[in-house]
Amino acid sequence: MDISTYQTDFVTSADTLRIGNDLGVTAAPIKTGIEVLPDDRVQGVSFLSKLLTLAAVVLPVFGILSAAKILWGTDLHLTDLYAAAGFYVLTGLGITVGYHRLFAHRSFETGPLLRVALAILGAMTLQGPLTQWVTDHRIHHLHSDKDGDPHSPNLAGNSFFGILKGILHAHVGWMFTEKGLHRNSKYASDIYGDKYLLAVDRLYLFWVTLSLALPFVMGYAAGGTLGSGLEMFVWAGLVRIFLFQHSTFAVNSICHKFGRRNYQTKDNSRNQFVVALLTFGEGWHNNHHAFPRSARHGLGKFQIDFSWIMIIAMKKFKLAYNVYLPKSSRVLNSGLHKR
Numbered sequence: 417m418d419i420s421t422y423q424t425d426f427v428t429s430a431d432t433l434r435i436g437n438d439l440g441v442t443a444a445p446i447k448t449g450i451e452v453l454p455d456d457r458v459q460g461v462s463f464l465s466k467l468l469t470l471a472a473v474v475l476p477v478f479g480i481l482s483a484a485k486i487l488w489g490t491d492l493h494l495t496d497l498y499a500a501a502g503f504y505v506l507t508g509l510g511i512t513v514g515y516h517r518l519f520a521h522r523s524f525e526t527g528p529l530l531r532v533a534l535a536i537l538g539a540m541t542l543q544g545p546l547t548q549w550v551t552d553h554r555i556h557h558l559h560s561d562k563d564g565d566p567h568s569p570n571l572a573g574n575s576f577f578g579i580l581k582g583i584l585h586a587h588v589g590w591m592f593t594e595k596g597l598h599r600n601s602k603y604a605s606d607i608y609g610d611k612y613l614l615a616v617d618r619l620y621l622f623w624v625t626l627s628l629a630l631p632f633v634m635g636y637a638a639g640g641t642l643g644s645g646l647e648m649f650v651w652a653g654l655v656r657i658f659l660f661q662h663s664t665f666a667v668n669s670i671c672h673k674f675g676r677r678n679y680q681t682k683d684n685s686r687n688q689f690v691v692a693l694l695t696f697g698e699g700w701h702n703n704h705h706a707f708p709r710s711a712r713h714g715l716g717k718f719q720i721d722f723s724w725i726m727i728i729a730m731k732k733f734k735l736a737y738n739v740y741l742p743k744s745s746r747v748l749n750s751g752l753h754k755r
C-alpha cells in the first residue's frame with residue numbers, strides 16, 4: 417500500500433502516545449522526553465567529553481587516508497571486509513535500535529541486559545555518551561528546524577553559500593559550536609534514572625577503546641602479525657566508524673534538506689532511500705518526525721527499515737515489548753498490533 421494513504425493520519429508526538437495505546441499496546445505512562453520536557457536549560461558536557469567526541473569525528477578520517485594508501489597504505493583482505501561489515505551492523509544497530517528508538521524515543525521496552533548491550537554497541541560508534549546523544553536528539557525534536565535546533569541545515573539563509581553552510585553545519589559543524597554536545601539530567605531524566613545505563617554512560621572511554629582495540633586484536637589473532645592487526649584496525653575500526661558516522665550525520669544534513677515529504681510536519685524533514693539503507697531505516701526521517709515515537713520508521717511497503725525488522729525479531733523472542741506504532745500502521749499487516 418502506498419504511503420500517501422496515511423497522509424491524513426498525521427499525528428503529533430503527543431498523539432502518537434495515545435494512538436500507541438489505542439493500538440492495544442499497553443505501556444506504563446513513562447516520559448518520552450519529547451513532549452514533557454520541563455525547560456530549556458542545558459549544560460555543556462565536560463571539556464574532555466567534548467574533545468573526545470570531536471576527536472572521534474576527526475580520527476576515523478585517517479582510516480580513509482590509510483585505506484586509500486595515502487597514509488599507512490594497508491591492504492584489504494576479505495576477512496577485513498567481513499569484520500568491518502559485522503562491526504558496522506552491530507554497532508550501527510546500537511545507535512538506531514538502541515540510542516535512537518529505544519532510549520531517545522522510548523519506542524519500545526526491553527530488559528536490562530539488552531538495554532546495556534545496545535547502549536554499549538551505540539557507544540562503540542563513537543557518537544558520544546548516551547546521555548549526551550539523547551539530550552541533543554530530544555532538543556532536536558523539540559525545536560526541529562527552528563532556533564534552538566542544534567543541527568538544522570535550514571537556518572543559514574537561502575543563498576548558495578547559506579545552503580552550503582547550513583548543510584555543513586548540520587553534518588559536522590554543529591559539534592564544533594556551542595549548539596550541541598549537551599547533556600542534561602532533565603532532558604534525559606529517564607537515562608539518568610537507570611543505574612545500568614548510567615554505568616555504561618560513565619564508561620564511555622572504555623567502549624571507545626574497545627571499539628578500536630577489538631578489530632586490532634581480531635586481526636592479529638587471524639593473521640598472526642602486527643600488520644594483519646593494523647589492517648583490521650583500519651578497516652573494521654577506523655573506516656567502519658567513519659562510514660557509519662557520516663551515514664548518521666546525513667540524517668541530520670541530507671534528511672532535513674533533500675528528499676520526499678510524505679507528511680506535512682512542522683519541520684523540513686525528508687525521506688531518503690539511500691540514507692535509509694545506510695542507517696538501517698533512519699533515513700525515513702520525515703515519517704519519523706511525523707510519528708516520533710513509532711518503533712517503525714519505514715511506513716511504506718517498499719521503505720526498507722532494517723531496525724524495525726530487528727525490533728520485530730526481538731518482540732518475537734519476547735525481548736521487546738510495549739512496542740509503539742502510529743495508528744496507520746494497523747493496515748500494514750505487520751502483525752505487531754495483534755497481540
Ligand SMILES: [Zn+2]
Pocket residue numbers: 556560667668672685701705
Ligand atoms: Zn530530524
Ligand SMILES: [Zn+2]
Pocket residue numbers: 516520521553557704708
Ligand atoms: Zn528521533
